[in-house]
Amino acid sequence: MTGKGTGAISTIEIFGDCAQDVLRKIFEPAGTRPVQFKPGDILLGTIRDDVEVIDQVTLGCEGPDTFAIHCHGNPLIVEVIMQLLGKHGASLVTAEQLLAKTLAAQELFNTIAIEAKLAQTKAKTIEGTKIIANQIGAGLSEKAQTWLDGIEEVSLDQIKAEAVRILRQSQAARLIMYGLTAVLTGPPNSGKSTLLNFLAGRQKAIVTDIKGTTRDWVEATCQIAPLSVTLIDTAGLDEQPSEPQRTVEQAAREKTTEILDRVDLVLLVLDGSGPAEELDGELIERICDKQVITVLNKSDLPGRFDAGRLPKFLSEPVRISAKEGTGIKHLTETIRQTSGTIDFNLQQPVCFTDRQENLLTQLTNTEFKRQAVSITMDLLDGQV
Ligand SMILES: Nc1nc2c(ncn2[C@@H]2O[C@H](COP(=O)(O)OP(=O)(O)OP(=O)(O)O)[C@@H](O)[C@H]2O)c(=O)[nH]1
Ligand SMILES: [Mg+2]
Incomplete structure (x- = not known):
């Protein structure tokens, strides 16, 4: 225990x-x-x-x-x-299994309430714990109960539309509850490690003016309320690695691409003081269907970067100086905006477990009211 x-x-x-x-x-x-x-x-x-x-x-x-x-x-x-x-x-058994068993035996709580008590221990931010707490007497529990109580009056289409909305809201809620993972990627020497250190508030990653300083990835956590963000600094990707470095380069590249596949957000860091270089082809391929924020770093130096040459799928770049800390507020706002967590209403109904998500997804596909009733009852009182 x-x-x-x-x-x-x-x-x-x-x-x-x-x-x-x-x-x-x-x-x-x-x-x-x-x-x-x-x-x-x-x-x-x-x-x-x-x-x-x-x-x-x-x-x-x-x-x-x-x-x-x-x-x-x-x-x-x-x-x-x-x-x-x-x-x-x-x-x-795990302490969680024991807690679930104890709470279920008391018959005081519906399944969502039991799941909430279990999820509370895993929330990464205080806002996350509030979202979860709000699903017990109100939020998702209340919404499901309203569907059941008003099943004669409410149309199936309305229930389905509300389920779709809850699922959509839950994506941002999950990031607030369980954390967001963002990768810092881009060409060598663009200032990725400097930015990681600035956001983390300490010197986690080595910074030098030598291209290819970061090889192993470095992780740090920072609070960008209401988010807890895990930042991963990776090796800069270069189209033409120098010959003696090729093996290390290849291993670092493989690690970076593996990380890129599993993150919620990509911070593409470019050196705004240099000319717009050709971006690594593999990198572009990996990030083109992800949430990407383009960061033009080194804004304290005269800018020679032609943003017009950036690939079209990239958003308007955020200009910062990681060295001097300027533009960081704009960057953190953009992170909140892109993740859908800015001005998030902590009271709204959301789902916060895979079980709830599966049931709500089933609800969006249901054809009959009685099926909707049975799914909703399951949502409220099914097995944890
Ligand atoms: N003037 C200026 N220099 C910066 C800024 N950010 C980083 N630098 C410098 O740029 C150089 C490279 O910085 P790093 O943070 O190591 O760059 P990186 O992208 O992590 O590089 P790799 O690990 O090699 O891919 C260092 O000399 C930094 O001091 C900035 O905002 N302004
Ligand atoms: Mg680095």
Whole structure:
């Protein structure tokens, strides 16, 4: 139940029909009286593997089938106790599975509320936690309940249109809740690493005036409220790598293209103080169907860059100086704008799990009202 780091105490929860039988094999109470494992009792004793003492612990008897072992907080001790429990037949579940089971047993919450409580722990920003909290009594729960309550009056087309809107809103919501990943790419020496360092607020990546400084990719996180942005700085891509560097160049290129495939946003960083160079062909191919922000860097130097020569699919460039920090506000606004997260209404209904997304997608394709009712009921009360 506790984190994986070192602490004073760690807690291991054991539950299920045979929990007591397993405990009797590994827990030896202090004192001579036989133990009853009565709910409410807190027992002092040792965890033992046969005759070998693993740790002195307290055992909280939380219910007839639920117990909490409070051991010393060294992760190695926790690991040994977990293995011992496994040896005696306990199976390992994640804290999330346990929470889901506990909440479901209480029958107080609908499925969306349980999913919200689980998702809360993963949200990357405070705005993300608010979006999720808003889906419990209001938001998605309320919308689904309104569909069910008004099923006689509301048309199927209206429900489908609303489901489409919720799915659309959810794309930006997901970025706010779970974070946005952006890659810094472009020709060598354009200032990608300088920009990463500026946005991260510290010197994460090495900066030099030598082309090809960055080879391995470098990651840093920065807050561009309401977003938590993971920035990935990559090797500059050059059409003609120099001969002795070719193997390293090739490996760096492969890594960059792999990263480009999985990011939400591309920041194409170009040197605005030089002439508009020919962009790498493979790079263009990779990014042409992605969300791209063109960044013209080094605006503190006289500009010789002819933006008219840029490929047509690229948007109007944002001019910045990563070295002096000018234009950064415009850049962060453009990141919010492009990701659809600017002025995002945290109260609106959105989906935040794959299960919800699948059901809403099914809803957009449904032909009959009774099918819509069953999907909506599933949305509210289906299996977590
Ligand atoms: N004048 C000026 N120089 C800059 C600016 N941004 C970066 N530079 C300089 O440009 C050079 C290259 O900067 P880097 O950040 O290493 O460039 P990069 O794109 O990461 O280069 P590679 O890793 O080789 O692809 C360094 O000498 C920086 O100091 C800027 O806004 N203005
Ligand atoms: Mg670099």
